[in-house]
Amino acid sequence: MTEQNQVTAPSTPLNTNAALGQMGGSEQYSQTAYAQRLCQLSNLLTATQDLWQVVAFDCDQFPWQQRFPLLAEKVAQLADEDIDALDNDSSRLLAELVPSLEQDMQALSDSHIADLLPLLGASMNQHLATAAEVPKDNAELSHFSAHIKGRKWQQITAFTAQVFNHDDSQLPVLEWCAGKGHLGRLIAKTQHRNVTSLEWQQALCHQGQTFADKWQLAQQFVCADAFADLTQDHTASPIKQFQHAVALHACGDLHVRLLRLASMTGTEKLSISPCCYHLIQSRFYHPLSAGAKAARFQLSRHDLQLPLQQSVIASERQNALRKQEIMWRLGFDSLQRAVRQCDEYLPVPTIKQSQLSGSFKDFCRWAATEKQLVLPDDVIYGNYLQQGRIRQKLTQRIDLVRHLFRQALEQWLLLDRVCFLIEQDYHVKLTEFCSTKITPRNALIHAEKIHLV
Numbered sequence: 001m002t003e004q005n006q007v008t009a010p011s012t013p014l015n016t017n018a019a020l021g022q023m024g025g026s027e028q029y030s031q032t033a034y035a036q037r038l039c040q041l042s043n044l045l046t047a048t049q050d051l052w053q054v055v056a057f058d059c060d061q062f063p064w065q066q067r068f069p070l071l072a073e074k075v076a077q078l079a080d081e082d083i084d085a086l087d088n089d090s091s092r093l094l095a096e097l098v099p100s101l102e103q104d105m106q107a108l109s110d111s112h113i114a115d116l117l118p119l120l121g122a123s124m125n126q127h128l129a130t131a132a133e134v135p136k137d138n139a140e141l142s143h144f145s146a147h148i149k150g151r152k153w154q155q156i157t158a159f160t161a162q163v164f165n166h167d168d169s170q171l172p173v174l175e176w177c178a179g180k181g182h183l184g185r186l187i188a189k190t191q192h193r194n195v196t197s198l199e200w201q202q203a204l205c206h207q208g209q210t211f212a213d214k215w216q217l218a219q220q221f222v223c224a225d226a227f228a229d230l231t232q233d234h235t236a237s238p239i240k241q242f243q244h245a246v247a248l249h250a251c252g253d254l255h256v257r258l259l260r261l262a263s264m265t266g267t268e269k270l271s272i273s274p275c276c277y278h279l280i281q282s283r284f285y286h287p288l289s290a291g292a293k294a295a296r297f298q299l300s301r302h303d304l305q306l307p308l309q310q311s312v313i314a315s316e317r318q319n320a321l322r323k324q325e326i327m328w329r330l331g332f333d334s335l336q337r338a339v340r341q342c343d344e345y346l347p348v349p350t351i352k353q354s355q356l357s358g359s360f361k362d363f364c365r366w367a368a369t370e371k372q373l374v375l376p377d378d379v380i381y382g383n384y385l386q387q388g389r390i391r392q393k394l395t396q397r398i399d400l401v402r403h404l405f406r407q408a409l410e411q412w413l414l415l416d417r418v419c420f421l422i423e424q425d426y427h428v429k430l431t432e433f434c435s436t437k438i439t440p441r442n443a444l445i446h447a448e449k450i451h452l453v
Contacts, residue, residue, distance in 0.1 A: 031422050034430070035291050038415040040116055041408055042295040047105075047113040049297050052306060052405040056395035057330065058345050063398070067108070074100040075397045083396050084319070087403060094121045097404060120408050143215070144186055151438055156183050158434035159248050162444060163271040164191050171268055174198065174238055176247035176258045177226060181208035181219060183248050188217040195219040198238050200226065226257055237265075244269040249441060252279030252304075256288065259417060263424035270421070270447045273433065277413050278304035289419035292412070306402060307410035308440075321356050323392070328360055330395065331388025332367045339375060346371060360385045414443050421447045 045052070050064040051071075065072040074097060078086070086093045098117055105114040145153045160183065170193065175184035178197035185208070188195045197219060199205050205221040212219035222238045224230065230237050239245065245262050247255050255274050262270050277285075278301045285299035329348060336346050348367045355363060361381045368375045418428045426447035433444040 030429075031427065034415055034418050034422065034428070037119075038289070038291045038412065038419055039294075041119060041412045041415065042291070042297075044113060044116040044119055045405065045408060045412060046296040047110055048101075048405065051101075052402045052409070053297065053300075053303055054398060054402065055302060055345075056398040056402070057333065059394065059398055060391070061394070064401075068101065068104040070100040070104050070107075071097065071401065075401060078397065078400075080393060080396075083400060087400055090403075090407060091121065093400070093404060097401065101404075119411075120404055141186075141189070144182070144189065148182055152182070154438045155248065155434060156186055158438065159183065159246075159271075159273060159444070160186050160190060162431065162433040163246060163446065167191075169244070169269070171242060171244040172196065172240070174240070174243050174245040174267075176245060176272075177250040177254050178204075178208065178221070180204050181212065181221065183246065184208075184219050185212060185215075185217060187246070188212070188219045189215070193218070193244075196222055196238050198222045198224055198226065200224060226254055230261060239265050239267060241266045241268065243267050244271070246270075247272040249273055249275035249439075251276035253281050254279075256280075256417075259288070259420065263421065263426070266449060268449050270426070270445070272417075272445050273441060273443060274414065274417065274445070275441045277307060277410075278302075280304070287416055289416050289423060291419050292416035295412075303409070304413075307406050307413065309399070309403060309406060321353060324356055325351065326395065327385070327388045327392045328356075328363045329367075329388070330391040331360060331384045331386075332364050334387040334391065335364060335375070335379065335381075335384040336368070336371070336373060339373060360388075410443075414445065417445055421445070425450045425452070 050067060054063050062072045062075070078096075086096060098120065102114045102117055105111065105117075148156070164187070172194040173184065173187055173191075173196070175181060175187070175195055175197040178184055178199040179201075181195075181197040181199070181204075184195040184197040187193055195218060197205075197208060199208070199221060200223065202223050205223045208219075209221045212221075224238065230239060239258075239261050245258060245267050247258055250258065250272065252275075255272050258272065259270070280286075280301065283300070285304055287293045287295065332348065333345055337343055340346070349370050351363075351366075355366065364379075364381060364384070365375065367373075414430060418430050421428045427450055428445065428447045431444045431446065432442045434442045436442055
């Protein structure tokens with residue numbers, strides 16, 4: 001990568017091996033550090049995009065093999081039985097593959113980018129100096145957790161505790177994309193706040209309001225589309241200036257919509273935990289901050305799924321079924337290429353899990369029907385299943401290299417949101433509100449409006 005293709009970093013130096021979240025130094029420096037880290041990640045991701053901006057299903061060999069030969073050799077030598085263990089342990093994956101990647105980069109005269117490789121495993125989330133006390137599942141709160149799955153309840157309680165730790169502002173709360181209002185209900189109960197819960201599904205609003213009324217909570221539901229023009233009438237808009245807006249795992253464009261509207265309104269406080277970055281309305285991602293807009297890459301929905309490609313809760317059976325489905329899809333893909341005499345991938349619709357209990361032959365016939373493709377009678381399905389098995393081993397390794405960049409890309413996306421809010425005159429902290437064992441999407445962006453005198 002030539003010098004003119006790099007994003008220019010702010011002048012203040014930043015130790016790439018140190019977490020951004022280390023407390024100490026001035027508050028102004030911490031805000032600058034976010035922009036620096038975003039810039040460095042932009043340069044790293046640009047230089048390595050051949051490795052992570054790839055669709056493994058389209059490949060019949062390592063697409064980056066010539067540019068990164070040592071990495072290709074290393075990945076090819078991995079034992080099949082080690083792939084899953086590496087994929088589920090980010091530290092081990094980095095330790096296994098980064099040395100070969102670093103040597104390849106140095107051979108390409110990309111030593112300045114090689115110096116940024118520690119960012120692939122570096123944390124940049126601040127941890128609050130005082131741990132928040134999570135509300136206990138005592139008798140008084142037991143009714144709140146009824147019909148809420150255990151991990152979801154843990155997320156709600158941890159989010160509430162972290163967001164409102166040492167917060168005595170008593171601002172009314174806007175719960176964005178509320179669903180049944182589980183989060184808002186806990187906030188109204190434990191924080192004694194007036195809560196407005198915005199949700200577009202009328203049935204969920206009704207259920208949530210019924211529960212709030214039953215327990216005499218200061219929670220009111222607004223049934224509205226988050227993408228509608230909510231700010232046309234400022235007196236009627238649920239988004240206010242003197243307010244604390246919260247969103248726990250609002251997907252893609254939904255949490256971005258909140259950031260844009262709240263910053264336009266000048267909302268006093270925002271606390272969001274982003275999720276499902278790929279659920280966007282446009283074909284490609286539109287960066288929010290000036291720093292992200294300067295990056296030399298464009299993110300598709302497929303790219304935006306990368307941070308989510310790590311599961312901490314999938315069972316062995318679920319993993320086995322996923323592998324079987326991939327193998328079958330790749331086997332059918334080899335078959336359809338031969339039948340159509342066309343060397344391109346043909347997407348197949350989502351299948352029911354029950355279909356995996358049948359045979360590969362049945363799956364191929366179903367997929368052919370879905371794609372209006374006539375299969376010849378003399379197909380030797382076992383041959384194509386074997387091709388699927390071979391291709392699966394290749395795609396596993398291509399995706400394993402892609403997964404080196406899961407954390408870096410998610411950090412880039414989070415910092416795009418952080419830096420956008422800083423540009424809108426907010427003081428921002430990027431924290432973690434719970435353990436990754438509860439949810440991998442545990443990042444919390446907390447912003448407070450700066451009032452210039």
